[in-house]
Amino acid sequence: MEYIPNKIVDFLEETGNFSEFTGRFFKQAFRRPFEWKEMIHQCYIIGVQSLFLVASTGFIMGLVLTLQVRPTMVRFGASAFMPDMIGISFIREIGPVLTALICAGKIGSSIGAELGSMKVTEQIDAMEVSGTNPFKYLVVTRVWACIIMLPFLVIAADVVGLFGSYLIENMKGEVTFELYFNRVFEVLLIGDVVPATVKSFFFGLVIGIVGCYKGYNSEKGTEGVGRAANTAVVVASLLLFVVDFFAVLIADIFYVI
Amino acid sequence: MIKEESNNIKESHNEKKPLIEIKNLRKYFGSNEVLKGIDLQLFPQENVVILGKSGSGKSVLLKCLVRLMTVDEGEIIVLGKSIPDLNQEELDQIRTEVGFLFQGSALYDSMTVRENLRFPLRRHPERKLGENEEKLIKDALQSVGLEHAIDLMPAELSGGMKRRVALARTLILKPKIILYDEPTTGLDPITANEIIQLMLKIQDELNTSALIITHDMDCARVISNRMIILQDGVHYAEGTYSELSQCRDPKVKAFFKEVQSR
Ligand SMILES: Nc1ncnc2c1ncn2[C@@H]1O[C@H](COP(=O)(O)OP(=O)(O)O)[C@@H](O)[C@H]1O
Ligand SMILES: [Mg+2]
Numbered sequence: 001m002e003y004i005p006n007k008i009v010d011f012l013e014e015t016g017n018f019s020e021f022t023g024r025f026f027k028q029a030f031r032r033p034f035e036w037k038e039m040i041h042q043c044y045i046i047g048v049q050s051l052f053l054v055a056s057t058g059f060i061m062g063l064v065l066t067l068q069v070r071p072t073m074v075r076f077g078a079s080a081f082m083p084d085m086i087g088i089s090f091i092r093e094i095g096p097v098l099t100a101l102i103c104a105g106k107i108g109s110s111i112g113a114e115l116g117s118m119k120v121t122e123q124i125d126a127m128e129v130s131g132t133n134p135f136k137y138l139v140v141t142r143v144w145a146c147i148i149m150l151p152f153l154v155i156a157a158d159v160v161g162l163f164g165s166y167l168i169e170n171m172k173g174e175v176t177f178e179l180y181f182n183r184v185f186e187v188l189l190i191g192d193v194v195p196a197t198v199k200s201f202f203f204g205l206v207i208g209i210v211g212c213y214k215g216y217n218s219e220k221g222t223e224g225v226g227r228a229a230n231t232a233v234v235v236a237s238l239l240l241f242v243v244d245f246f247a248v249l250i251a252d253i254f255y256v257i
Numbered sequence: 258m259i260k261e262e263s264n265n266i267k268e269s270h271n272e273k274k275p276l277i278e279i280k281n282l283r284k285y286f287g288s289n290e291v292l293k294g295i296d297l298q299l300f301p302q303e304n305v306v307i308l309g310k311s312g313s314g315k316s317v318l319l320k321c322l323v324r325l326m327t328v329d330e331g332e333i334i335v336l337g338k339s340i341p342d343l344n345q346e347e348l349d350q351i352r353t354e355v356g357f358l359f360q361g362s363a364l365y366d367s368m369t370v371r372e373n374l375r376f377p378l379r380r381h382p383e384r385k386l387g388e389n390e391e392k393l394i395k396d397a398l399q400s401v402g403l404e405h406a407i408d409l410m411p412a413e414l415s416g417g418m419k420r421r422v423a424l425a426r427t428l429i430l431k432p433k434i435i436l437y438d439e440p441t442t443g444l445d446p447i448t449a450n451e452i453i454q455l456m457l458k459i460q461d462e463l464n465t466s467a468l469i470i471t472h473d474m475d476c477a478r479v480i481s482n483r484m485i486i487l488q489d490g491v492h493y494a495e496g497t498y499s500e501l502s503q504c505r506d507p508k509v510k511a512f513f514k515e516v517q518s519r
Pocket of ligand 1: 286291309310311312313314315316317318
């Protein structure tokens with residue numbers, strides 16, 4: 001055992017604990033009594049917290065991407081394919097990943113900090129002794145809320161991003177609104193939309209679970225709470241890319257275009 | 258162990274069954290053995306104060322009593338039930354009988370005072386005893402003198418008010434036993450004294466028994482029927498305040514001096 005550096009042992013231990021926590025979520029996620037009110041409240045908070053942020057980054061991304069790609073497409077005489085190109089890349093990849101990263105920063109850290117401070121100030125213990133299962137009340141509701149809300153936020157980012165792209169196209173290429181969006185919807189296949197949506201659910205799961213796990217296991221002291229929030233963002237962002245990679249890999253097998 | 262228990266206490270105890278009985282309780286965190294075999298009994302209408310230095314495992318001891326932590330060895334019997342052997346339902350039932358006042362009050366910061374008090378009732382509707390929920394909340398707040406704070410958020414309350422609201426939240430289920438984790442720590446002497454008087458009033462009105470953890474010698478003197486000193490993970494000395502304060506044992510003496518000088 002001496003030869004194994006402590007970091008690796010810590011990492012394995014952490015991975016084990018995290019898997020156990022995830023298992024605990026799935027075990028309790030469908031079991032009654034369900035805390036509906038708290039879950040709906042969390043959905044609302046997540047929506048309010050991140051909608052503006054997600055929409056504005058999506059919009060800017062739409063503008064920027066179109067500005068960057070357009071000259072190349074024009075050079076190849078392919079400017080008519082701009083809506084196809086932007087539409088597909090946004091719906092398939094940029095929308096979900098951008099939204100998930102923003103939410104990991106915004107929602108993941110706030111869940112981590114909130115549960116962390118509840119843990120440290122014994123509020124979670126207080127819930128436990130008053131007969132409410134804190135895991136159900138705090139973790140299950142928040143993770144479900146993330147899973148439910150992420151696809152909506154992704155759709156918001158997609159819509160606003162494509163609109164931004166349309167604005168540039170309209171200015172530079174005099175493409176009308178109808179033409180642009182007809183083109184986008186024409187080219188989009190079910191094979192683009194379904195995997196993107198399924199992927200978004202998993203992104204929500206990752207953000208919720210990591211935030212809750214870090215908060216729920218926060219160490220004592222204000223420092224511990226800060227670290228919980230911080231590591232929640234770092235770990236969630238990393239995991240998002242891993243999940244994304246596998247999602248793309250699997251989608252590629254099922255939908256050969 | 259140094260026993261300074263006077264005969265009259267012993268006699269009165271022999272007739273009653275203890276509400277809480279702990280035998281040879283041990284608790285480890287990894288290689289850190291925090292509690293090394295604690296024995297303790299709490300009898301009806303009694304206030305037992307547990308004294309111990311910071312980090313001596315006092316909070317751990319209280320948490321083991323309501324299974325917020327599991328024990329590694331030993332027996333814990335609360336109201337005749339063996340705590341480690343209960344299933345979740347039985348445990349929740351016992352927890353309604355045992356109120357817990359947490360060290361930092363542990364009010365839910367995202368909820369108003371009213372919602373904080375409603376929280377324990379939501380999973381224990383039987384505890385309302387047919388009464389109106391709003392009335393129960395108001396009565397509980399009234400008993401701690403804070404009716405006017407019902408719509409405030411915890412962040413708007415002072416330390417003493419938080420402690421009172423937390424106490425009201427504990428009382429709303431009408432427990433038989435109350436566990437106090439450092440009820441006066443972090444409060445100024447005047448507020449601390451108000452909390453102590455409130456604890457006495459509650460005991461008087463509701464006939465509760467209490468296990469009180471504290472550093473505060475004034476608190477211990479006023480409130481305790483019996484005191485236990487926890488040192489190095491063992492139950493080191495036991496007796497009434499006056500007995501222990503006159504005890505010749507150097508460690509106990511040092512303890513009184515050290516704690517008093519804070
Ligand atoms: N969850 C935990 N994990 C590991 N060690 C703990 C935990 N809780 C408490 N301890 C250890 O137990 C000891 C006693 O803690 P505690 O009961 O909080 O002390 P106090 O007497 O001040 O209330 C401390 O040394 C602390 O490090
Ligand atoms: Mg403590």
